[in-house]
Amino acid sequence: MFTKNQFPFDAEAMAEFFKTNDFTKMFSGTTMPNVDTNAMMAAQKANMDALVEANKAAAAGFQDMFKKQVSLFEEAMEEAKKTLAEFDVSKMTPEAAQAQGAVMQAAYEKAIAHMSELTETAKKANTEAYEIVAARMKDSMAELKDMADKAAK
Numbered sequence: 001m002f003t004k005n006q007f008p009f010d011a012e013a014m015a016e017f018f019k020t021n022d023f024t025k026m027f028s029g030t031t032m033p034n035v036d037t038n039a040m041m042a043a044q045k046a047n048m049d050a051l052v053e054a055n056k057a058a059a060a061g062f063q064d065m066f067k068k069q070v071s072l073f074e075e076a077m078e079e080a081k082k083t084l085a086e087f088d089v090s091k092m093t094p095e096a097a098q099a100q101g102a103v104m105q106a107a108y109e110k111a112i113a114h115m116s117e118l119t120e121t122a123k124k125a126n127t128e129a130y131e132i133v134a135a136r137m138k139d140s141m142a143e144l145k146d147m148a149d150k151a152a153k
Contacts, residue, residue: 034151043143050136054129061125065118072114079107 083103092100 034153036147036150039143039147043140043147047136047140050132054132057132058125058129061121061128065121065125068118068121072118076107076111 087100
């Protein structure tokens with residue numbers, strides 16, 4: 001596995017940095033001609049809030065996917081135990097071998113269906129997170145345009 005030392009970026013340290021610093025105070029004395037710094041800071045706060053919401057949506061989706069994976073794994077193990085308990089090599093006839101092949105084919109098709117379901121769950125989580133960020137980007141661009149229009153006056 002990876003250790004923190006392999007990568008110079010430490011997400012925990014970055015999160016702590018943003019929690020402990022109040023950037024509105026840091027830039028409160030700064031003035032730029034014709035630029036509303038309060039509106040700019042409010043826009044950045046909204047951007048960060050959107051990222052937090054996107055991460056929450058993604059995390060919820062992937063937690064749901066993980067729960068489904070565990071459930072599917074447990075179900076597969078139960079079916080495998082049942083199949084193995086019923087399997088007797090001494091009674092293997094051509095008909096029994098054909099039936100065993102049919103059981104394996106059904107298990108394969110079920111596994112493919114489960115993979116498709118998990119893929120859809122991941123896709124849904126990513127789509128929800130993307131939609132949150134995309135909506136905020138659209139709003140952010142409109143806010144920047146408004147600020148630029150006001151600054152040009």
